[in-house]
Amino acid sequence: MKQQSFSPKARWDRHIPEDSNAAIPELLNEKIECLVLFKAAKIQPQMFTWRNRDYEIKTINYNWQERRGQEIVHYFSVSTGSDSYQISFNNTSLRWQVDRIFT
Amino acid sequence: MILHIDMDAFFASIEQAINPRLKGKPLIVGSRNNKLHTVICAASYEAKRLGIGSGMSSREAFQICPNLEFVCAEQGKYIWTSEQIFEMLKSYGLPLSYASIDEFQMDIAAHPEPLKLAEDIRKRIYANFNITASVGIAKNWLLAKTASKINKPNGVTLINDDNLRGILGRTPLEKVCGMGGKTGALLSSRGFKTALDLYLKMPAFFQDYPGKFSEEPEKPKSIGHSYTLPRALENPLVIRAWIRLLSEMVGERLRHKNLAAKTVHLWLNGPEIGNFGAQKTSSLATNDSFELYSRSFKIACLIPLNRPKIRALGVTASQLIPQESLSLFIEQKRREGLITTLDRINSRFGDGSIYPAQVDLTRSIK
Numbered sequence: 372m373k374q375q376s377f378s379p380k381a382r383w384d385r386h387i388p389e390d391s392n393a394a395i396p397e398l399l400n401e402k403i404e405c406l407v408l409f410k411a412a413k414i415q416p417q418m419f420t421w422r423n424r425d426y427e428i429k430t431i432n433y434n435w436q437e438r439r440g441q442e443i444v445h446y447f448s449v450s451t452g453s454d455s456y457q458i459s460f461n462n463t464s465l466r467w468q469v470d471r472i473f474t
Numbered sequence: 475m476i477l478h479i480d481m482d483a484f485f486a487s488i489e490q491a492i493n494p495r496l497k498g499k500p501l502i503v504g505s506r507n508n509k510l511h512t513v514i515c516a517a518s519y520e521a522k523r524l525g526i527g528s529g530m531s532s533r534e535a536f537q538i539c540p541n542l543e544f545v546c547a548e549q550g551k552y553i554w555t556s557e558q559i560f561e562m563l564k565s566y567g568l569p570l571s572y573a574s575i576d577e578f579q580m581d582i583a584a585h586p587e588p589l590k591l592a593e594d595i596r597k598r599i600y601a602n603f604n605i606t607a608s609v610g611i612a613k614n615w616l617l618a619k620t621a622s623k624i625n626k627p628n629g630v631t632l633i634n635d636d637n638l639r640g641i642l643g644r645t646p647l648e649k650v651c652g653m654g655g656k657t658g659a660l661l662s663s664r665g666f667k668t669a670l671d672l673y674l675k676m677p678a679f680f681q682d683y684p685g686k687f688s689e690e691p692e693k694p695k696s697i698g699h700s701y702t703l704p705r706a707l708e709n710p711l712v713i714r715a716w717i718r719l720l721s722e723m724v725g726e727r728l729r730h731k732n733l734a735a736k737t738v739h740l741w742l743n744g745p746e747i748g749n750f751g752a753q754k755t756s757s758l759a760t761n762d763s764f765e766l767y768s769r770s771f772k773i774a775c776l777i778p779l780n781r782p783k784i785r786a787l788g789v790t791a792s793q794l795i796p797q798e799s800l801s802l803f804i805e806q807k808r809r810e811g812l813i814t815t816l817d818r819i820n821s822r823f824g825d826g827s828i829y830p831a832q833v834d835l836t837r838s839i840k
Contacts, residue, residue, distance in 0.1 A: 433492040433604070437550035439824035446551070448492040455493060473493040 398471055403458065405467040416447055419458060421469050426451045448473070475588060477580040478610045478618035479563070479595060482627035484576035485516035485552055487605040489545045499543050500524055504532050507546040511704065515547055519627055552576075555603060562598060566591070577622075579615055592630045616680050619651050620669060642670035693794070694731070698739070699723045700788025706744055708783045715835035717774065718767045720789040722829060725763030728791055729817060734759035734798070735791030738766055740773040743786040752776055759795050762813060764830075766791060 401421065408415040414434075418427045432448040432455065442463040449456055455473040460466070481487070485503040490496045500521035504512035512532045521527075521542065526535045536542055556575045563570050569581035582588050592609040599607050610621025612633040621631040624645060633641055647662055648654050650669050666672055673680060699720045707713060717740070728735060739753035752773045760766065770789050819828045 432494055433488070433551075435551040435554040437554065440820070440822045440827065442824070450494065455495065457492070473495060 399469050401469050403467050403469050405458065405460070407460075414445055414447075414460065416449060416458060416460075416467075419467065419469070426456070446470070475582050475585075475611060475613060476615050476618040477582045477588060477592060477595075478573070478612075478615065478622045479578045479580070479599075480608050480610070480619070480622040480626070481559075481576035481599075482606045482608055483516055483518050483522070484556075484605070485547060486518040486521075488551060488555055488603075490518060491604040492551070493545075496543050496545070500526065500539050500541070501543040501545065502526060502532060502535055503545050503547050505547055506704065508532075508704070509544040510536065512546075555605075559599060559603065562602060563595065566595075573615075573619070577619070579618065582611070589630065589632060592632075596628070596630070614680060616651060620645060620649060623649055638673075639670060642673050643668055645669040647672060694733075696739075696790050696792035696794065697724055697727050697731075697733070697735070698788055698790030700741065700786065702786040703784070706783035706785040708781045710781060712835050713774075713784050713787070714771065715832050716784075716787055717770050717789060718763075718830060719833045719836050720787065721767035721770055722763040722833065724789050724791050725761055725766050726817065726820070726825065728761035728794070729797070729813070732797045733794045734761045734796075735766070736793035736795065737791070738769040738773070739788075739790040739792065740770040741786075741788040741790070742774065742777070742782075742784050744782050744784045746779055746782045747777060747784075750777060753792075755793065759793070759798075761791075761797060762809065 403419045403421045405419040406417045408417055415431065416428055418425060420426070428449045429452050430450040432450055434445065434447045437444050437446065442461060445460045445462070447458050447460075449458060457470040457473065459468055459470050461468075486501050489503060490499075490501060496518075498520060499518070500523075501518040502514045502521055503516040505515045506512035510533050514526065514528050514530050514532060514535060516528055517526045517530075517535075521535070521539065524539050526538055526542070532544070552575060556572075560570070560572065560578060563578055563580065566580070568585065571579055573579050582591060585591055588611045592611060596607050596609060599605065606628040608622050608626045608628060609630045610618045610624070610633070611631070612618040612621050617633050617638075621633045621641070624631045624641065631641070645668055647666050647668055648658050650658075650672060652658075653661065653672070661672065666675065701716065701720065703716070736757070736759045737753050737755040739751065741749070741751040743749050754769050754773055756769065760769075766789065816828055820826065
């Protein structure tokens with residue numbers, strides 16, 4: 372049953388001007404190599420290589436998806452033990468990237 | 475019986491689930507990416523205990539708690555989570571509907587153990603999403619919604635004929651949906667203090683909300699978009715660009731629903747004009763974004779001031795009718811073909827992938 376009470380905000384939010392006092396952590400958007408387990412109809416990243424360093428994923432804290440036209444981007448919040456990262460996978464370009472480091 | 479599920483501090487809880495370092499900390503989610511110049515759209519329970527809540531300015535919140543954590547709202551993850559929760563709730567096989575992005579209502583009239591069901595739902599939500607929900611159960615939606623707010627966070631409240639007076643008698647009037655603003659203040663001035671006062675003296679108010687479980691998609695009465703600018707602007711070209719952007723958004727949604735609008739309403743807010751709103755009705759219904767913009771712009775020209783500063787604005791289309799696809803003239807057909815093509819491009823590559831050049835001025839806030 373489609374939701375009736377509200378409408379998802381369109382990507383017109385791209386038009387919101389950048390603010391010089393922006394507090395959002397810097398988006399890295401850097402390509403990574405990722406080892407992934409596809410199990411029980413879920414994508415489970417296991418480890419990734421970023422800037423020639425390997426990061427073993429201890430926990431997947433959260434995951435969600437966003438649609439951009441026909442593309443679907445799968446987002447994951449992962450912890451490597453000491454740090455947490457947001458990584459993502461684009462199902463059209465098949466690109467894995469690290470979006471940001473959580474501080 | 476209606477079971478009403480209300481997620482606890484939904485946006486803030488999701489952000490804490492995503493970034494474990496934020497757990498247990500006072501956190502606010504801002505509607506705009508400027509921690510000192512935005513409005514709070516969600517606060518964690520740790521922040522709420524300090525008196526910080528949604529609707530408050532972030533500046534005020536940071537004065538209360540300088541060590542507050544701040545995250546800018548990113549709607550995609552909240553919408554996705556809401557949809558996943560809804561899909562999970564569908565597995566119970568009971569009539570189900572959205573009440574809002576973080577509230578769901580279920581008709582459990584046939585269910586023998588409502589409290590057990592409520593506990594099962596809460597456990598599954600936590601297991602799958604690492605966030606909590608509060609549940610209210612009562613004979614109608616409004617009572618169930620009121621009940622869901624009583625034992626927050628992470629609680630369950632059942633209102634039945636035995637405990638109704640006791641529970642409503644302890645519930646302040648403003649906790650009832652629709653009683654938080656002017657209506658609540660008016661009733662409060664007339665002696666209504668608790669939800670029980672409202673229930674006894676205005677029983678129809680509760681009876682008019684049995685719950686919304688129609689299988690038919692609700693036809694909207696209006697479609698609109700509004701935006702509050704980071705600061706008041708007086709550049710007329712930029713203001714026109716914002717009216718154009720909002721008109722594009724409204725037009726896209728109208729076309730998506732195969733509707734056209736006869737009436738366009740423009741609303742502007744600024745320090746010199748206060749709240750200005752006017753509408754124009756045409757015999758010819760439209761869902762052409764440029765036509766919506768043209769009609770809105772004519773309304774904007776009614777403002778008597780020259781170059782008024784504008785802080786917020788909104789475009790709304792109403793008197794909606796099903797779209798009629800009879801185009802008689804070649805130019806009209808070409809225009810419809812263009813609009814269809816633009817919609818297809820945005821559908822494929824994401825809304826806002828292609829847009830009128832005028833809209834680019836919205837990126838400038840000078």
